[in-house]
Amino acid sequence: MARGIVVTSLVDALVEDLREKVVSGELAPGTPLTELEVSTRYDVARASARAAIERLTGEKVLVRANHKTARVIALGxxxxxxxxxxxxxxxxxxxxxxxxxxxxxxxxxxxxxxxxxxxxxxxxxxxxxxxxxxxxxxxxxxxxxxxxxxxxxxxxxxxxxxxxxxxxxxxxxxxxxxxxxxxxxxxxxxxxxxxxxxxxxxxxxxxxxxxxxxxxxxxxxxxxxxxxxxxx
Missing domain, CATH: 1.20.120.530 (GntR ligand-binding domain-like)
Incomplete structure (x- = not known):
């Protein structure tokens, strides 16, 4: 149980930080975001990076077409x-x-x-x-x-x-x-x-x-x- 709480907390932190980087423009519209990049940037396991990307995709912060690399949403x-x-x-x-x-x-x-x-x-x-x-x-x-x-x-x-x-x-x-x-x-x-x-x-x-x-x-x-x- 404790391990699950730690993982959830870590993913929450990743999601929050990446979301703020999108709003601030540090991650510009159309920027690709891979599991490897997220795991390397934050020094976390690929599983945590994958979970954060999936969450952000569900929230429409990131978009992914045909199972390709997730990208920061670009609004028209x-x-x-x-x-x-x-x-x-x-x-x-x-x-x-x-x-x-x-x-x-x-x-x-x-x-x-x-x-x-x-x-x-x-x-x-x-x-x-x-x-x-x-x-x-x-x-x-x-x-x-x-x-x-x-x-x-x-x-x-x-x-x-x-x-x-x-x-x-x-x-x-x-x-x-x-x-x-x-x-x-x-x-x-x-x-x-x-x-x-x-x-x-x-x-x-x-x-x-x-x-x-x-x-x-x-x-x-x-x-x-x-x-x-x-x-x-």
Missing amino acids: PDDVRDIYRARTYLESEVLRRLALTRHVPEAARAANAEIAALWAEGSYGIVEPDMRFHTSLIDALGSARTSAMYHSLAFEVKLCMAQLQGRQRLSPEIIIAEHARILALIEAGDGSGAAAMLDEHLARARELLAASLGGEAGPEALVPSTALPRTS
Whole structure:
């Protein structure tokens, strides 16, 4: 029994580290990952390396065609649009539900404050607090199944955000303002308004990312943020 626990713990550690390397870009899209490479890199048995690769393939961090070498997933414009539309459907309904009780989780406020602090330092490295902002809203609903559905998208969403923000295509100033507007609308009990702000927020990111990955941006990419003060 103890030996099984050790092996599982080791595989978990391998999976977590490799997943983070994918999100950070250290393992670029399309990079092959073999059992030999993983076992050598981490000085672990081939069986542990194989188990980690299988886990990551199951999570769609890696892809493998016809039993060939596993490679880091490479998202294209169509993938991005599908991922972002799926999260929009789920998040919009959650915002409407939260607005019924005007419940704004403190974790969402804290995450947006962290983004603001990073932006004040001139940093675009806001993927983690940005994801925490959205995840905290989902989790605030208190539905284990809804959270599980959203968390199943979490890696792909994080990867999309990392690819977009790594290109510095979307200003954190816009993100901060739109997050704050979403929270204000929830607090005011305006679920439809919060859902509309979310749709604008995610649609802009979706189309900018699709364009940065070789697609053609839709008109949403160029719509000025309604959360920012208008200039005459």
